[in-house]
Amino acid sequence: MDIVVKGRKTEVPERFRKHVADKLKLEKIQKLDGKVISLDVEVSKEPNPRQADRSDRVEITLHSRGPVIRAEAAASDPYAALDLAAEKLEARLRKQHDKRFSRRGARRIPAAEVADHVPGVATLDGNGLVAPQEEPEAVPTKKIGSLEVQGEGPLVVREKTHVAAPMTLDQALYEMELVGHDFYLFVDSETKEPSVVYRRHAYDYGVIHLRTDTMVTQAHSPEAGGALGG
Numbered sequence: 001m002d003i004v005v006k007g008r009k010t011e012v013p014e015r016f017r018k019h020v021a022d023k024l025k026l027e028k029i030q031k032l033d034g035k036v037i038s039l040d041v042e043v044s045k046e047p048n049p050r051q052a053d054r055s056d057r058v059e060i061t062l063h064s065r066g067p068v069i070r071a072e073a074a075a076s077d078p079y080a081a082l083d084l085a086a087e088k089l090e091a092r093l094r095k096q097h098d099k100r101f102s103r104r105g106a107r108r109i110p111a112a113e114v115a116d117h118v119p120g121v122a123t124l125d126g127n128g129l130v131a132p133q134e135e136p137e138a139v140p141t142k143k144i145g146s147l148e149v150q151g152e153g154p155l156v157v158r159e160k161t162h163v164a165a166p167m168t169l170d171q172a173l174y175e176m177e178l179v180g181h182d183f184y185l186f187v188d189s190e191t192k193e194p195s196v197v198y199r200r201h202a203y204d205y206g207v208i209h210l211r212t213d214t215m216v217t218q219a220h221s222p223e224a225g226g227a228l229g230g
Contacts, residue, residue, distance in 0.1 A: 008044040016043070016078055023086050024060070032093040035065040043078050052076060058085045062093075069093065172197045173205060 003024060005017045020041050030036055040061040046054065054074040058081040062069040069092050073084030141148055166189035167175070176184035176197055183198035188209065196208045 003039045003041065005041045005043070008042055010043060010045040012043055016082075019079060020082065023082055024089075028090070029062070029093065032090075032097045033062070033064055033066070033069075036062060037065065038063045041082075043081075046074075056081045058082045060085050060089050062089065067096075069096070166192060169195075169197065169207060 003021060003026075005012055005020050024039060024041075029039070040063070042059045042061070044057045044059075046057065048055075053076050055076060056078040057072065057074040058078060059070065059072040069089065071085045071088035071092060073081050073088060075081040075084060164185075164187055166187040168189050172184050172186040172195070175186070176182075176199070183196055185194065185196050187193070188195045191209065191211070193212070194210045198206050198208070200206050
């Protein structure tokens, strides 16, 4: 396995190259991943003085016959950055090694126990043939208000329809206080559109007006579609 050390817009001294060889122990790396082909170490420097504590960055890239593993770190000098990056690389190598080991060590499931471990798998009878599956019970469907609900579904506690004469905002506030609610739905006598007045903080109130979008209405109109089609 080769270790290639290179600098990006910076010179790499020979002393640092030797430190890389001492820090990245090939025997330990190959023990964790026996398919390693090469190891690239790239050093770069941030010229911005405001980032002096992270001015030196080291990126380690491990190429193998498996997935590429990369670890990087930044510090005030390249040696500290290399130490941090090497620790990250070793941690990721150990994680991948343990994952492979756990897969190899997993016991095989006997055919008779497959149905207990794998949900939805076909079961076999005493002759080794696929046993007939029981048909699942049909989920009951019921109608609640204008909704068709399967099973439990959303619970609509109550549905009401009111006939209301248009009123002013002052009248809507008065009606809300009478019923003791925190909001009141009404038809605005000026706009003829549905509106909601609601209680905010202390004695403050808010009002929401709904206005019909004529463009959307025309887009969904059958007549509009026919005109475009013609």
